[in-house]
Amino acid sequence: MYVTKTNAAPRKETENMTTSKPFLHTPKGYDSSHFRLPNFQSFYGSDFSSFFGGHGSGSASAQFPSFPANNFFGGTGFFSCTPQVGPCTKSKYRSIDGSCNNLNNPNLGVANTPYGRLLPPKYSDGVQAPPVSVTGHKLTSPRQISAVLFPDAKAPDPRWTLALMQYGQIITHDMSLAAGTTQGKAHATRCCGQGLRQALPEHSRNPACFPIDIPNHDPVYSKAGIGCMEFVRTNNDVSQGCNSGQKPAEQITAVTHYLDSSNVYGSSQQVADSIREFQGGRLRVELKYGRQFPPSNNNKSAICDHVSESEACYLAGDVRVNQNPQLTVFQILQLREHNRLARELARLNPHWDDERLYQEARKIAIAEHQAVTYNEWLPLILGQETTQRNGLTYNTQDFTYDYNEQVDPSVLNDHATAAFRFFHTNIAGFLRLYDEHRSSFSALRLSDHFNRPQIIEEGNNFDDLARGMHTQPQEASDKFFTKEITLFLFRNGRPLGQDLRAIDIQRARDHGLASYNDYRHYCGLPRAHTFDDFGDLIDPESVQKLASLYHHPDDVEFTVGGSLEAIVPGALVGPTFLCILTEQFYRTRSGDRFFFENGQKDTGFTLEQVNEIRRGSISRLICDNADDVKSMQPRGFEQISHTNPVVPCSLIPAPSLEPWREHSQAQQTAQIAVQPQEGTQSFTLPFFK
Numbered sequence: 001m002y003v004t005k006t007n008a009a010p011r012k013e014t015e016n017m018t019t020s021k022p023f024l025h026t027p028k029g030y031d032s033s034h035f036r037l038p039n040f041q042s043f044y045g046s047d048f049s050s051f052f053g054g055h056g057s058g059s060a061s062a063q064f065p066s067f068p069a070n071n072f073f074g075g076t077g078f079f080s081c082t083p084q085v086g087p088c089t090k091s092k093y094r095s096i097d098g099s100c101n102n103l104n105n106p107n108l109g110v111a112n113t114p115y116g117r118l119l120p121p122k123y124s125d126g127v128q129a130p131p132v133s134v135t136g137h138k139l140t141s142p143r144q145i146s147a148v149l150f151p152d153a154k155a156p157d158p159r160w161t162l163a164l165m166q167y168g169q170i171i172t173h174d175m176s177l178a179a180g181t182t183q184g185k186a187h188a189t190r191c192c193g194q195g196l197r198q199a200l201p202e203h204s205r206n207p208a209c210f211p212i213d214i215p216n217h218d219p220v221y222s223k224a225g226i227g228c229m230e231f232v233r234t235n236n237d238v239s240q241g242c243n244s245g246q247k248p249a250e251q252i253t254a255v256t257h258y259l260d261s262s263n264v265y266g267s268s269q270q271v272a273d274s275i276r277e278f279q280g281g282r283l284r285v286e287l288k289y290g291r292q293f294p295p296s297n298n299n300k301s302a303i304c305d306h307v308s309e310s311e312a313c314y315l316a317g318d319v320r321v322n323q324n325p326q327l328t329v330f331q332i333l334q335l336r337e338h339n340r341l342a343r344e345l346a347r348l349n350p351h352w353d354d355e356r357l358y359q360e361a362r363k364i365a366i367a368e369h370q371a372v373t374y375n376e377w378l379p380l381i382l383g384q385e386t387t388q389r390n391g392l393t394y395n396t397q398d399f400t401y402d403y404n405e406q407v408d409p410s411v412l413n414d415h416a417t418a419a420f421r422f423f424h425t426n427i428a429g430f431l432r433l434y435d436e437h438r439s440s441f442s443a444l445r446l447s448d449h450f451n452r453p454q455i456i457e458e459g460n461n462f463d464d465l466a467r468g469m470h471t472q473p474q475e476a477s478d479k480f481f482t483k484e485i486t487l488f489l490f491r492n493g494r495p496l497g498q499d500l501r502a503i504d505i506q507r508a509r510d511h512g513l514a515s516y517n518d519y520r521h522y523c524g525l526p527r528a529h530t531f532d533d534f535g536d537l538i539d540p541e542s543v544q545k546l547a548s549l550y551h552h553p554d555d556v557e558f559t560v561g562g563s564l565e566a567i568v569p570g571a572l573v574g575p576t577f578l579c580i581l582t583e584q585f586y587r588t589r590s591g592d593r594f595f596f597e598n599g600q601k602d603t604g605f606t607l608e609q610v611n612e613i614r615r616g617s618i619s620r621l622i623c624d625n626a627d628d629v630k631s632m633q634p635r636g637f638e639q640i641s642h643t644n645p646v647v648p649c650s651l652i653p654a655p656s657l658e659p660w661r662e663h664s665q666a667q668q669t670a671q672i673a674v675q676p677q678e679g680t681q682s683f684t685l686p687f688f689k
């Protein structure tokens with residue numbers, strides 16, 4: 001593992017920890033003794049006022065429907081106001097739905113429960129109506145904000161590969177899914193009418209509708225006569241009848257909150273069982289020319305945008321598996337890794353039955369995913385200094401002993417609905433294919449392949465795409481977003497599709513997220529009293545645009561302001577998002593009783609096993625599970641260079657499963673019986689193969 005880690009002591013939890021609700025820091029302010037981010041003052045100047053400078057004033061418009069019950073679930077299970085969990089048995093293995101991870105609060109982190117929240121929501125009616133300007137005006141159309149502030153400009157990242165972005169989406173899909181949304185394809189509910197010319201009248205549309213207004217001066221959509229973008233609100237506890245409206249609504253996330261590869265294994269027993277082979281501990285696959293692909297989805301027309309019935313459309317632990325080709329490639333690599341582990345464990349332990357093999361292979365695969373996420377991916381995203389100083393990574397060959405049952409592992413709304421979405425900036429519009437010599441011979445246009453994974457089964461595309469995403473640069477972390485997602489998302493063969501940036505902004509309104517200023521304050525940065533004050537972290541041109549789009553500095557949205565901040569040196573994100581992401585990944589790790597490094601006696605691995613898992617890497621995942629990739633650079637998230645050259649896979653460290661070899665009573669007896677005497681010939685019993 002190339003990441004260096006320090007022996008930082010686990011961060012101490014000092015405030016507002018509760019075992020029944022998310023632990024919230026008081027919005028009073030940021031306690032730097034509790035939470036150690038990089039020293040912003042040294043990056044941005046001591047009074048935060050002189051980094052850029054800015055000025056102006058603004059205008060606004062939007063609409064806020066009422067929002068009664070909506071019972072559609074885009075996720076993998078059914079919501080119950082009070083999940084019936086437990087009594088918990090002390091299992092060595094995680095449950096599928098996340099229950100019983102925290103033994104004192106078995107509901108924590110369970111699928112189909114509300115997101116956590118750091119800052120109180122700012123619904124305009126105090127319950128669930130989306131926010132309006134502090135002046136009382138409507139907020140500006142998210143599409144207008146997207147078009148003005150987040151245009152397309154190609155700027156390849158100088159150092160990191162597209163795999164860094166793509167693994168981020170895997171992590172996202174493992175951790176959260178806003179219930180009732182379809183993130184794989186356009187929602188079936190129609191909120192716009194007349195061929196997308198305008199929103200359907202409120203009385204004639206689904207109450208969960210919250211369509212995005214497209215101004216008639218829009219540079220692109222207006223030319224096609226499009227004035228409305230589809231948008232359906234996330235299910236929340238009010239819409240589900242679990243909150244009578246006395247307190248603010250909380251949105252539901254449909255998958256387990258833990259980093260537990262729920263995208264591979266599912267978040268409900270029903271899904272988990274539907275993708276198991278129930279033989280040899282393996283997950284179901286369809287063999288095509290000897291290559292393993294996920295099973296076919298029986299609900300093709302609801303899930304995929306296939307043109308012919310014969311096109312692939314997969315079933316996996318997560319409903320979004322078919323969304324884009326590189327995401328699907330990673331999901332298939334994870335699926336194959338599970339089956340590879342199950343086979344290897346069966347070879348080492350022929351006496352293990354299907355259930356034991358499934359559970360042990362799942363446990364190792366999750367641990368490998370956690371190791372790549374924390375030791376390889378996060379230090380590049382958050383910066384090594386941040387991960388080390390905040391108890392996200394450790395430089396040790398020992399256990400980390402950092403499980404804290406007081407920490408609520410819930411995925412924070414602030415994280416999933418704003419901060420983590422910033423990495424949509426890293427998406428590339430074209431996916432290059434590379435052969436084994438790392439020559440690129442063609443590329444796929446992203447919007448031609450949303451929800452159409454068939455392309456990856458053709459010829460050598462699977463390997464060429466796997467190499468491609470580890471060779472091609474990702475797009476840089478900046479305010480530019482590829483139009484493949486800001487004009488062509490889910491276009492399904494049509495000339496234009498949706499705008500993901502506009503959707504991100506609308507989703508944050510749907511969830512009532514607090515303002516950018518509120519989060520600045522929470523993270524220890526000064527509130528902006530004028531638009532100019534944003535100039536400490538945001539470039540002057542963007543500050544000017546903010547002033548033209550918003551009435552008041554307090555109207556500027558977290559999703560918007562955070563995405564415009566200058567990137568913290570050593571990280572790939574600005575300081576306010578960095579603060580939220582660090583908080584989230586701290587909770588995700590130390591609130592997980594099964595986290596692979598923490599040395600919990602009942603659930604964990606032996607130290608020898610942990611140190612084998614630490615030897616894994618993203619490049620090893622490709623070497624072991626692609627069809628025929630023979631070489632990789634050791635650090636797959638980093639572009640190929642003379643310090644990170646492509647080498648044969650045999651030189652990429654591989655975890656050994658020997659520490660999992662267990663001797664059954666029968667084997668031990670047999671072993672004694674077959675101990676070769678000196679000078680006699682040894683032989684092998686069939687079950688030692």
Ligand code: HEM
Binds near residue numbers: 176183184421
């Ligand atoms: C080609 C790549 C990607 C595509 C096409 C994509 C598309 C989408 C779409 C359609 C949504 C749902 C929007 C909504 O209805 O609110 C979404 C949500 C989200 N995306 Fe992405 N995304 C991509 C990559 C990423 C990456 C790299 C990250 C982070 C590292 C990320 C983080 C998120 C998060 C956190 C959500 C919200 C999840 C939730 O429901 O809680 N995405 N994305």
